[in-house]
Amino acid sequence: MSFDVAADAYDSFMGRYSRLLSAQLADFASVREGQRALDVGCGTGALTGELVKRLGPAQVAAVDPSAPFVAATEARYPGVDVRQAGAADMPFDDASFDVVLAQLVVHFLPDPVAGLAEMRRVTKRGGVVAACVWDHGGGQGPLRLFWDAARALDPEVDDESGRPGTRAGDLTRLFIAAGLRDVNGTALTLHLEHPTFDAWWEPFTRGVGPAGAYLAGLEPERRLALRDECRRRTPSEPFVVAAVAWAARGLA
Numbered sequence: 001m002s003f004d005v006a007a008d009a010y011d012s013f014m015g016r017y018s019r020l021l022s023a024q025l026a027d028f029a030s031v032r033e034g035q036r037a038l039d040v041g042c043g044t045g046a047l048t049g050e051l052v053k054r055l056g057p058a059q060v061a062a063v064d065p066s067a068p069f070v071a072a073t074e075a076r077y078p079g080v081d082v083r084q085a086g087a088a089d090m091p092f093d094d095a096s097f098d099v100v101l102a103q104l105v106v107h108f109l110p111d112p113v114a115g116l117a118e119m120r121r122v123t124k125r126g127g128v129v130a131a132c133v134w135d136h137g138g139g140q141g142p143l144r145l146f147w148d149a150a151r152a153l154d155p156e157v158d159d160e161s162g163r164p165g166t167r168a169g170d171l172t173r174l175f176i177a178a179g180l181r182d183v184n185g186t187a188l189t190l191h192l193e194h195p196t197f198d199a200w201w202e203p204f205t206r207g208v209g210p211a212g213a214y215l216a217g218l219e220p221e222r223r224l225a226l227r228d229e230c231r232r233r234t235p236s237e238p239f240v241v242a243a244v245a246w247a248a249r250g251l252a
Contacts, residue, residue, distance in 0.1 A: 012203040020192060028132075033055065089118065099128045100122060145233055149230045150229075157214065185248040
């Protein structure tokens with residue numbers, strides 16, 4: 001799995017969905033004027049942009065371990081404090097932010113509880129920590145068509161359904177384990193229309209994330225078989241992908 005890819009590769013693959021989540025997550029976290037906010041695992045800046053729109057660039061910071069993503073976010077949002085760092089060890093003092101958010105990040109952390117505890121550390125007492133994760137475990141994530149087809153051809157495939165936070169209630173339990181208070185959860189839902197099968201499929205070929213890495217690792221004939229299986233399962237064009245993300249918020 002790799003996120004050390006060009007920013008436009010991520011934008012076309014997962015960015016097309018994550019942009020639709022950003023306003024919902026910011027609303028859920030009660031982001032409002034006058035706050036200072038941190039975007040953890042900012043990627044190419046989908047959520048960062050929403051925070052800038054609400055708070056202004058001087059009030060927003062962002063971190064990501066991927067150098068290409070950091071560079072893209074810096075270029076897109078001048079004035080934002082963007083740093084290359086992982087969620088488990090962030091270069092900020094205790095109680096630096098009013099609100100800390102992590103969009104589509106927690107399920108990739110080697111130790112999600114430690115990562116959430118670090119987010120709590122940099123949040124002011126009484127401030128909000130919020131995160132969301134695709135419902136891969138419940139079969140309602142945006143990649144379900146791809147993973148269902150892959151699993152039909154390879155029952156042992158790692159389809160992301162076992163990752164932390166990807167089932168109902170998982171994320172709230174992780175928040176509680178990380179010491180956050182007054183934790184509650186909800187489901188965020190989006191719909192994205194794809195004009196053609198090829199428009200949907202092509203971003204998978206760019207090697208982004210677990211799905212892209214899995215496809216890239218297949219022999220050519222198996223890659224073609226997977227494409228054909230996905231095509232067979234695709235509704236008539238254009239088609240809409242509905243996706244659910246589990247979200248949780250708690251107080252530091």
